[in-house]
Amino acid sequence: AQERYASIRDLPAETVDGAVLSLQMNAGLMADLPSLPSSGAEGVGLFRTELQFLVRNQMPRRSELVALYARVLDAAGGKPVIFRTLDIGSDKVLPYMKPNDEPNPALGWRAIRVGLDKPGIMRMQLQALIRAANGRPLTVMFPFVAQLEEYRAARKLMDKTLAAEARLGHALPEHIEVGAMLETPSLAFAPHKFFEEVDFLSIGGNDLKQFFFAADRENERVRRRYDTLNVSFLSFIERIVERCAETDTPVSFCGEDAGRPVEAMCFAAIGLRRLSMRPASIGPVKSLLRRTDLQEVRKVIADARHRGEMSVRPAVMDWLRTRRG
Ligand code: PEP
Ligand code: MG
Numbered sequence: 001a002q003e004r005y006a007s008i009r010d011l012p013a014e015t016v017d018g019a020v021l022s023l024q025m026n027a028g029l030m031a032d033l034p035s036l037p038s039s040g041a042e043g044v045g046l047f048r049t050e051l052q053f054l055v056r057n058q059m060p061r062r063s064e065l066v067a068l069y070a071r072v073l074d075a076a077g078g079k080p081v082i083f084r085t086l087d088i089g090s091d092k093v094l095p096y097m098k099p100n101d102e103p104n105p106a107l108g109w110r111a112i113r114v115g116l117d118k119p120g121i122m123r124m125q126l127q128a129l130i131r132a133a134n135g136r137p138l139t140v141m142f143p144f145v146a147q148l149e150e151y152r153a154a155r156k157l158m159d160k161t162l163a164a165e166a167r168l169g170h171a172l173p174e175h176i177e178v179g180a181m182l183e184t185p186s187l188a189f190a191p192h193k194f195f196e197e198v199d200f201l202s203i204g205g206n207d208l209k210q211f212f213f214a215a216d217r218e219n220e221r222v223r224r225r226y227d228t229l230n231v232s233f234l235s236f237i238e239r240i241v242e243r244c245a246e247t248d249t250p251v252s253f254c255g256e257d258a259g260r261p262v263e264a265m266c267f268a269a270i271g272l273r274r275l276s277m278r279p280a281s282i283g284p285v286k287s288l289l290r291r292t293d294l295q296e297v298r299k300v301i302a303d304a305r306h307r308g309e310m311s312v313r314p315a316v317m318d319w320l321r322t323r324r325g
Helices: 002-007 035-039 050-054 062-076 112-117 119-133 148-167 192-197 205-212 231-246 261-269 279-290 294-306 313-324
Strands: 020-027 044-048 081-084 138-145 176-182 201-203 251-253 274-277
Touching: 002 279, 020 035, 020 279, 035 279, 044 062, 044 274, 062 081, 062 119, 112 119, 112 138, 112 148, 119 138, 119 148, 138 148, 148 176, 148 192, 192 231, 201 231, 205 231, 231 251, 231 294, 261 274, 261 279, 261 294, 261 313, 274 279, 294 313
Parallel strands: 020 044, 020 274, 044 081, 081 138, 138 176, 176 201, 201 251, 251 274
Antiparallel strands: none
16 A cells, blocks of 8 residues: 555645645654655645644743744745644643643633733744744744634734834745634634635634534543534535635645545545645545545535435445445
8 A cells, every 4th residue: 555655646636527635744843844755745734833842841942943943944845834823721731831720621721812812922933933934935824713803913913023023134934824723613604804814724623523513522432422524514614615715715624534535535525625634644545536536425425415314424435335346
């Protein structure tokens, strides 16, 4: 199988009916970067910056972050990298920050909420990203945005930081894109303006699914009850894709499910064209996509919905089996 994936590494993720997908990889450490050329990923669709903060026992200095982010961009060699700003809180607690005793950490003070309340850390991180880019294009996204105002506030912080960096004589990125992760159901119903203002969106399926079904992603007992291919969840993702299409907002899916071939195929069938996953999943996902006619998958999904099935998975699996014949 490894050989089969190597043979398609440089081929596009194009389906039988001609849909072309962009497959990107998730990363978080320098050690992940060699997978970029070897996996055939088109870029890094999610760089989780919190790992650098979690692996040490004190807050990293700005100069260290500049050096690290510059090395990431160097290693990417011109392929796009989407840096996600610090996603801490909930399951990711910094050892050198006072733990806050919250009854429901997953619903608590985390990610962008911390970033906006304590802008010092976020500003330092944005400065480090701008300096690391040193004139090259820069793409940044904010985690756990739940409403338009949070995106606006974060973007304002970015604009202010850019202006301050320019005054200090630092080169500004030749092009900058600022996106948001869609991880709370509220954002799917944000005003039209949100979809117009945001440069791109990335669906964080791990968190989005947890909040959609109200089932803790860390709790095996409840997590496994709810299938990603449940018709309710699939309809929800489809609606998000439609809203993005209305405003021409680029949208990707970067949760773990993007790396599961059957899930990825169904996401493609409902209109997603960008998926970001662990590097080892790129080959298997691409392999299945290249053998698939999405129009057939759409029909299988529509029929299962019509029959009132809870999940489209059994029908899709049946279809895959008979197709292999
Ligand atoms: C997600 O929530 O789907 C996601 C990609 O972010 P994380 O898993 O880091 O929360
Ligand atoms: Mg998340």
